[in-house]
Amino acid sequence: MAAVEAQSLIPSPRCVVYHDGTYTLTTPIVVEYHDEELSSIVDYISLYLPTYKATISSNLKLYIDTSLQSEQYRLDISPFGLTIAGGGYGGVFYGLQTLFQLLPPTIYAGDDFTSVELPYCTIEDAPQYAHRGFMLDVCRTWMDKSRVKEFIDLLAYHKINSLRLHLTDDEAWRIEIESHPELAEIGGFRGGGSPIWPRYGKWNERWGGYYTKEDMREIIEYARVRNIEVVPEIDIPGHSLCIATIHPEILCNYTPRKSASYDYDLRSVFCAAREENYTLLDDILREICELFPSKYIHIGGDEVDMSQWKRCPDCKRLMSENKMNDPSELQQYFMLRVTEILTKYDKLPAVWNEAIDGGALSDNTLVYGWESVKDCRESAAKGYKTVVMPGQYFYFDMKQSQREDGHDWAAIFDWRKVYNFTLDTTGFTPIEQHSVIGFEASFFSELYASHNPETQDYLHYMTFPRALALAEVAWIGDRERDTEAFYRRMVAHYDRMDAMGIAYRLDAPVVEYSDGLLSASVKDNSDIYYINELSNREILYTTPIKTTKPWEYYFVAHRGKASSPKSAVSSHFKTITPPFSITSSMDDSERFSFEKAQDYGRLARTTRAGDIGDWVKFTFFTPVECRRMKVATGNFQLPRYIFENGYVEVSYDGVSFEYIGDLECGMYIIEQPKRAIKAVRIICTSQGNGAEWVSIQPPTIYPKL
C-alpha cells in the first residue's frame, strides 16, 4: 500500500497493483470510445486538456463493462496506453477522476502538460456507499448559478454524487414556480423594503436572487455530466415563514399575538387542516417533480413549531376527527398527504429525521438523520433507507476549533472527527447498517451572510478539508482508518486543491516557548507568518523569535488561497473581567437579564428590537486599562439580534463621551485605547433587526501586553 500512499489518491481506491515500468502519456489526449453516452465525458476532459476522439492510435480508451457495478471502474495503465472500464457512466467518470489525480496537479487550473510518466498499474475501485452527498443552504446566503457550478466541480473531483439544494426556508424561496411566480420574485429577495424579513443582515439593501427553471436545468445538466444528482429540498410544513409572508392564508386559523417590535406575523407552519394548502403544494411540487430528474424530492419536516397547530381550531378538529392525540400525528398526516402528491408525479419522499416521529411514513421514504447518531440509528432500525449526517460529525457550518468562526450547537470539530466516523464505532447494529445508503455533509449558511458572501472564501474554509474526509468515509465505508496516513495523503492533495482554487483551512501552526525562544511549526510545508500585536504587520517566519513577551505574538499559516486559524501561547488569548454594569434605554428580559451578563458568563437580551436612538452602556467600576476591547450586540457572527446600524462612543471619565467608530455586523473592536476606559456606549441608528430582541454580549477585554 506504500505506493498508493505515494500517489495520494483521495478518496482511496480499493485496490492498486503496480507493474514494472512507466507509460508516457502525451497530449493531446486521443480518446477512443464507442458508447455514445460517454461523449460528455470526452467533452469534460477537453475542459482540462486538449482532447480529440479517434479510433486509431488512441492513448485513452473508455468503455462500459456491464459486469461491473454502475460506479465501479478499472483503470489500466499498460504499454498499450490507458483504459478505463466503468460499470456505467459514473464508473467511467470516476476512473477518469482517479486518472486526473495521477496527472500534474496544475491540470485543475487548466494548465496543459506535454508529457507525463505514469506507472504501469491496475486500479480496481468502487464506492462502498451509493449515496455520497453534500447539502448547500442557498436560502440564508444566496449563491448564484455560477457559484453552485464551481462547487459542483469540487464535489465531482472527490467522487461525491449527490448535491441537495435547500431551496426554501424561512428566509427565502429560491426556485421559480411558473404557476406561482410571486414565490421566487418576492421570496428570493429580502431587505430594502421587501416584505421578507432580512433576518441575516443586509437589512437596508434588497439582497438575494433565485434560480429560474432555465438556470436550474443548466445546473442539473452540469451536475449530471459530473455524475452528480441534484436533489431539491422544499422545506415544509415548518421553515415556511417566507411563503407564509407572501401567502398568509396558508397559516392556521387564528389571529396571532403581534410581537413587541413588529407588525409581523411570525408563524412559519402550513396549516395541516386547510385543504387549499394541498392544492397549492400540488402546484408547486408538480413543477418541482417535472424539473428535477431525481427519484427523491426532499420535503423537509424538520423543526416544526407544532404549537401553531395546537392553537388552530381547524387543526384541532382534524385531530379529533382522526382520533389523534398528539400534534406530531398531524405531521404524519401532512407528510402522507404530500407523499400522495409525489407518488402521483412518480417521485419518492425524502425527509429530515423528525418527520418519522409522529408515526409511520411510506416504506420507501428516505430519511436524512441530522439531530444525532441515535436518530439515524432509530430511522435505520425502523427500516427506512437512511442517509447518515448527524450534525456532530457532518455539519460543516460548525466551528473547527474553539476560537474560530462557526456555529457550535452540535459540536466543534475538524476533519479528523469526520474522517474517524464509522458506523461500527458509533453503535449501528448490522441490521441498522443495512439500511444506511450513505453519508452527507451540510453547509447551513446563516453565518456566511456576515463573512463576505460575495466570495467563496468562507464556504471553502468551512467545507475543505472536511469534505475530503466525508468523501473518504462514504467511499471506503468501514475500511480501516489511519489518521496519520490520511493526513499525509491530504497534504499531498493540497497541491491539487491549490490548483482547484480552494481557499481551504490549514491546521494551525504548533507554537512553543522555551528558553526565551518562541517557535512555530507546521507539517504541511505551508508558510508560517508571525504578527506582533503592537506593530500588527504580518512577517514571514523563518527562525525562532527571541522574546521575553511571547504573548505579544501570534502565528498563522498560508499557502495558495488556504489559511490556518491563529495560534499563539495561551496567555495571548487571555482576557480580563473587570466588574461593570449594563444600563440601556431598553428593558432586559427576565431570563437573560443585564445583571446575569455582568458576571461575564452569558449574554443578555432586551425585550424588543432596537430603534433609532436606543443605547446600551457598559460602565466599569474603575477605569480599565487594556489593549483591546470588543463590544457586541447580537450572537457572535450571527447577523441577527443586533443593532443593525449604530456607532460606539467611549468615555474616560464616565461623563463626556466621544465617538470612536461604527458598528460592523453589530460589533466594534476598540484597539489600543489611549487611556483607561470608564464607560462604553453603543448607540442604535436604525429601526428593527428582524428579530424580537437585541442580544448584548459582555465586553471581551484583552489586557495590556
Ligand code: TNX
Ligand atoms: C438546524 S438542519 C437546522 C437548520 C439550521 C442549522 C444550523 C436542520 C434540519 N435544521 O435550519 O440552519 O441547524 O446549523
